[in-house]
């Protein structure tokens with residue numbers, strides 16, 4: 001069973017077709033980098049997977065549970081179940097500004113999963129230590145750097161014990177010197193065999209960490225394969241063009 | 249300056265006038281803020297007729313003077329009650345619309361202020377980034393949990409300065425009771441002015457309002473500081489960094 005299975009995924013905003021028949025699957029433990037030029041539909045594709053955007057057609061299955069089948073969505077309870085083991089990290093972190101770092105981590109386990117208090121406290125301490133922010137537990141997000149905020153967002157997602165994590169340009173909103181810590185946290189997750197899809201413009205990171213690279217262009221996956229193949233030996237002319245503009 | 253006279257004026261205004269002012273203020277705050285919340289929720293509701301009702305309510309209450317609304321309730325309601333009573337041959341209507349003076353004031357002020365608070369809260373909701381809803385959704389929060397735990401607290405923070413403003417306006421608006429002949433601060437002060445041909449009571453009345461507004465201002469400053477988490481603590485960092493202030 002694949003972790004994510006997508007067939008013929010379509011999405012339009014009004015008359016604008018943004019996804020035009022996307023097919024791919026993600027195996028357990030795979031790290032998939034999604035690259036492509038601005039407006040090619042990367043974010044929209046990711047957002048469809050976690051039910052933040054409504055697909056106009058096609059099929060999405062998460063861990064064998066359908067979210068949408070041939071353009072027909074399953075009822076809400078089943079949708080919630082299908083995406084319950086999937087987390088997402090956003091470009092702009094989206095931390096809850098009125099809560100401390102610790103409260104950001106602990107709220108969902110408490111309210112959604114209704115776990116035991118002490119269990120939650122142990123988890124949050126473990127996750128914060130993992131991203132190197134144990135000393136920031138009682139700070140509010142506004143007092144952290146962007147890089148620290150994004151690491152908190154990763155820790156918050158991990159609190160829900162996801163099987164799959166989606167990242168939409170996790171370092172694009174950061175100053176260049178702050179991206180390292182965030183990429184390191186993701187790299188560590190890859191070593192622990194977390195299944196991940198990462199939309200990114202960090203080509204070196206994609207090269208070194210991803211098992212699969214999807215190149216998207218105008219709402220389609222134009223080329224996919226292991227990073228060596230895509231980066232060293234791209235077949236499509238559009239891929240070559242994209243890679244040459246980005247390396248400049 | 250005759251301090252005995254000043255003291256007697258202050259006593260009279262405090263005992264006979266300020267009580268009504270404060271009572272009206274307290275009752276209106278307690279009713280209109282939750283009612284305002286409710287109207288905000290209705291104006292965001294998925295059922296269109298409920299939305300229309302909420303929006304029409306806000307439009308009418310904000311679009312007409314409070315004084316007109318008060319006069320309508322004080323003098324218009326009994327007439328409506330009488331007509332209904334004779335139309336349906338039910339005396340019950342006459343009593344229903346014949347409100348006791350202070351109750352009429354509670355009703356008029358609360359309905360009016362609820363509309364303003366609803367509008368303030370709605371603005372607060374608009375200020376919340378859609379990323380907050382998305383983060384809540386991917387973490388599995390239900391809609392009610394998202395509203396109560398994530399959206400409301402942020403909405404209140406955004407709305408607080410406007411709520412403070414509106415509250416201060418309310419303290420001063422209570423003087424509209426004067427126009428419907430209820431003994432409140434200004435009314436009492438003026439009757440002393442007429443009796444003694446001395447303007448001191450008006451100065452005392454002004455001082456009363458200033459003190460009340462001052463207390464409210466301090467209270468809201470304190471409340472805002474409790475909610476101000478989304479601004480970085482620049483002040484503190486600066487203080488730590490500058491040597492001459494660490495003395």
Ligand SMILES: Nc1ncnc2c1ncn2[C@@H]1O[C@H](COP(=O)(O)OP(=O)(O)OP(=O)(O)O)[C@@H](O)[C@H]1O
Pocket residue numbers: 013016018036037038039040041042043044045
């Ligand atoms: N809510 C929306 N309403 C209308 N059009 C939208 C909406 N969201 C995205 N689009 C359009 O869909 C297209 C694809 O957007 P998307 O954000 O998926 O691109 P992207 O590949 O993530 O680009 P970027 O690298 O700039 O983030 C764009 O043309 C965008 O303007």
Ligand SMILES: [Mg+2]
Pocket residue numbers: 042043044168169
């Ligand atoms: Mg994007």
